[in-house]
Amino acid sequence: MSLFTHVLACLFGIGSWVAINGMWVELPLIVTAIPEGWLLPSYLTIIIQMANIGPLFITLMHRFRPGVLDERPVIYTIVAVGVVATFLLAFLWKHTLTFGDGEHSAALLSLSFLLSVVDCTSSVTFLPFMMRLQPQYLTTYFIGEGLSGLVPALVALVQGVGVVHCKNASANANFSLGNISQSLLETHYQPANFSTQGFFLFLSAMMMVCLGAFLLLNLHPAVAREHKSMKGYIDDSRRVEKIDLSQSPNDETPEQRPMLDFPEGSAIKQRSSFGKGTYSRTELVFIFVVLAWVNALTNAVLPSVQSYSCLPYGNQAYHLAATLSSVANPVACFIAMFVPIRSLVLMGVLTVTGTGFGAYIMAMAALSPCPLLINDDLGAALIVITWVIFVLSLSYVKVIIGVILRDEGHSALVWCGAVVQLGSMLGALSMFPLVSVYRLFQSGDPCNTKCP
Numbered sequence: 001m002s003l004f005t006h007v008l009a010c011l012f013g014i015g016s017w018v019a020i021n022g023m024w025v026e027l028p029l030i031v032t033a034i035p036e037g038w039l040l041p042s043y044l045t046i047i048i049q050m051a052n053i054g055p056l057f058i059t060l061m062h063r064f065r066p067g068v069l070d071e072r073p074v075i076y077t078i079v080a081v082g083v084v085a086t087f088l089l090a091f092l093w094k095h096t097l098t099f100g101d102g103e104h105s106a107a108l109l110s111l112s113f114l115l116s117v118v119d120c121t122s123s124v125t126f127l128p129f130m131m132r133l134q135p136q137y138l139t140t141y142f143i144g145e146g147l148s149g150l151v152p153a154l155v156a157l158v159q160g161v162g163v164v165h166c167k168n169a170s171a172n173a174n175f176s177l178g179n180i181s182q183s184l185l186e187t188h189y190q191p192a193n194f195s196t197q198g199f200f201l202f203l204s205a206m207m208m209v210c211l212g213a214f215l216l217l218n219l220h221p222a223v224a225r226e227h228k229s230m231k232g233y234i235d236d237s238r239r240v241e242k243i244d245l246s247q248s249p250n251d252e253t254p255e256q257r258p259m260l261d262f263p264e265g266s267a268i269k270q271r272s273s274f275g276k277g278t279y280s281r282t283e284l285v286f287i288f289v290v291l292a293w294v295n296a297l298t299n300a301v302l303p304s305v306q307s308y309s310c311l312p313y314g315n316q317a318y319h320l321a322a323t324l325s326s327v328a329n330p331v332a333c334f335i336a337m338f339v340p341i342r343s344l345v346l347m348g349v350l351t352v353t354g355t356g357f358g359a360y361i362m363a364m365a366a367l368s369p370c371p372l373l374i375n376d377d378l379g380a381a382l383i384v385i386t387w388v389i390f391v392l393s394l395s396y397v398k399v400i401i402g403v404i405l406r407d408e409g410h411s412a413l414v415w416c417g418a419v420v421q422l423g424s425m426l427g428a429l430s431m432f433p434l435v436s437v438y439r440l441f442q443s444g445d446p447c448n449t450k451c452p
Helices: 005-015 018-026 027-033 039-052 053-064 071-092 106-122 126-132 134-159 196-219 221-229 231-242 281-301 303-313 315-338 345-366 379-408 410-437
Strands: 098-099 102-104 164-168 176-178 181-185 185-189
Touching: 005 126, 005 134, 005 221, 018 027, 018 039, 018 071, 018 106, 018 134, 018 196, 027 039, 027 196, 027 410, 039 106, 039 410, 053 071, 053 106, 053 410, 071 106, 071 126, 071 196, 098 164, 106 134, 126 134, 126 164, 126 196, 126 231, 126 379, 126 410, 134 315, 134 379, 281 345, 281 379, 281 410, 303 315, 303 345, 303 379, 303 410, 315 379
Parallel strands: none
Antiparallel strands: 098 102, 164 185, 176 181
């Protein structure tokens, strides 16, 4: 294995979701300067789901025109669009247009849609591309994908996003009743250390790094040697995918047939028509249901209530939970690199464990602004630890499923990306009405909320 190729795979993975993750962490600074205000997160949720037209198109092409679509030109296109869109955001995010019932951040919303298409489509193109390299590099790619959330979060911490100070407002507002005087505390957000424009330019630079890494993964001689060592594997994949349907025995589609030819006498008995047939139909259903469930929780359901679950315990608890849980993702990928346990039983146990910790997080969010142990340091410690274990366990599950499906061939990774997006979409659509329409979760004033 080449260390250089590992670094490139990691940098390539960072570009998968860095733009949208960066948008989310920058929200506290963006919402104060645009007419949509704190309705922007709700709009972003809908925009991201609309952007699933990208993965849908790619998946349908692989299903009905197998072998026709080469993911490399698609990746070049979407990453280049990501570079341009983030660069334009740096200069246009404040610009508004007046139409309908008032002013709207047309540039911000339009460019956010483009970035959502870029990141959603990466799920069904980046993973299949990794089939061109040796299996070990897939785990490195997942580490990079985890860093796509951590890196913007760390930059936002340096920027000073969302840091709150409580100031006595008695000089501005005194309420007197007889001899009793009551003063109020006002919430003040600390000014950022650098501008939102600078942050978007940083995101554009990260997308350029991703583009450069992808170019080198395709063209650099050192990486070409990795391709050469897999030449038979890649050529066989292409041969199987491009074979005419009419020539396929037993009416199997090209992408359902094995991606590897085993020597006679050593062939593994096929248990299904999916990939190499290693897993039965029941096991495949279990794997894909777990994949959709885990991504629904980690990408949509729990992130939508993170502020409600953490902010009541204080600004420090919120930032620790957000940062350490972002660290937990690449750590889980790093563990999976050295301990890739493919056991479906362990996968189920970790999924149930992570779901249990997720249930505690959801319960604390539902009790906001006065969750359990709010006046105790133990409460803050528990919510931070819970977030870390939740992300750590379910991130490991996601990586192991990726490794399992990678062994099943190119088409399996396409379906892996499609199910990831499906799970995330179902999670987001289920939480949107609960959070934004029915407002079942309540946030308190960080300076004036009093709990018993």
